[in-house]
Amino acid sequence: MASHALNGTNWQEWQDSWDRQQEWYLPDREERFRVMLDMTEALVGPAPRVLDLACGTGSISDRLLKRLPGATAVGVDRDPALLAIARGHFEGDARVQFVSADLSGADWVGALPGGKPFDAVLTATALHWMTTEPLRALYGQVAGVVREGGVFMNADHMPEESTPRVNAAVHLFEDARQERARTGGSLDWGGWWKALAADPALREVAEERFALFGNPAELQHGHDHNDEEFQSPAWHAATLREAGFAEARSVWASPTDALVLGLR
Template identity: 75%
Template sequence: MTTHALPEADWAAWQNSWDRQQEEYLPDREERFRVMLEMTEALVGPAPKVLDLACGTGSISDRLLQRMPRASTVGVDRDPALLTIARGTFAEDPRARFLTVDLSDPDWTGALSEHAPFDAVLTATALHWMRTEPLRTLYGQLAGLVREGGVFMNADHMPDESTPRINAAVHTYEETRRRQRTGEGRLDWGGWWAALAEDPALGKVAAERFALFGNPSEVRHDHNNEEFQDAGWHAATLRDAGFAEARAVWASPTDALVLGLR
């Protein structure tokens, strides 16, 4: 487990840099966050206890606490570098805490026993790392962490394979746009990690991350690129897992936000 002792780093600068890098791939990122938080407030009120699942640098937690000051959040992730940034960012905020949790561990929910159940479990652009059957198992585990009447929301890549020509056109358009912006000096995924590794304060946790997952600046694909599920699969699987209702509440040409209500 990564130590909670924090290095001296410019946390706000790294948060901003992470947001800009993510927006290179997700130009509608803030829109999905807006809908996610509106649905949270609509269904469980303005002071929810939230699990920020696969939280990364705490992007959801940050927007949640700005929008709903009476909320609280527990962020879980396995990435030591991103968790270090999250912990540094929220070090003075008692409403947020962050735990090192491996979602592939069959007993990972035990780390949350003192915090569960949650009013809402929220995640974005993270669970596409998981293949179909592990994700099905995860959804079953999540049902036990959400209180009756609570919600789970996942905003992620959920392609519709029934429209191959549309998908191909969107892919070509987005790749062209990304290449243009990278050529203008914007950091892409690999470039962001290379920059993090060069920060004297964060080089150690970056190396720890690379030992776990590989170095994104050296590996072209460090994500699952073989198994993606469409929004219908996510909704049906959530219902099978014990959610009373589930459907998409937002969509882009490539992504969707699926909500499950317990």
């Protein structure tokens, strides 16, 4: 990443702003994090070495290190703006480091430091931008970086297509909730990026990000993610088993999302 003058930036303020923007979409976001960390501690203990996959601003690492101070984390992402916030927020904390790499490529595993498998690989609300076959390939790569007895967890949008009437009612309910929040001043995805680009200290990394992925504030649907191919929790569990995980199942679910765990 290019060098940027970011001294004086209030990293905590941007972390908090990111959390509020994500909660506009996911009011149960903290609950899925809690279950994720419960399962991490239960299966690999209180001091795991964790890969924060598609880490963004480091939301999982932040909660991991507050809950389990003996843990260490490596965050990997491609978004230069979100990585700038993550690096700024965790500056001086030797327990966490961040790597810029493209998860859709074949060589991201080689960019990881340490040269040994992880106790846990954790990701949330991030891999839905991948369509089915690239995600299947990624799961195969993930299986190679988790130690025997280690875990992988993905919390994301995983709809159950067998209940279309339920899904339609939930969709209308969530649209109404989000509109009330927007009226109250909450930022959506596009609005958050617009605010970030308006910060003089972050404008350069924002432009770097827009050159890679586009500017969400200017895109037709207000986001830059896959919105056509979503896989069910059963697909995720079955695909993890095919990739080499000994056991896999959902350990948490909402009407629209799920947390799927794979045990090596």
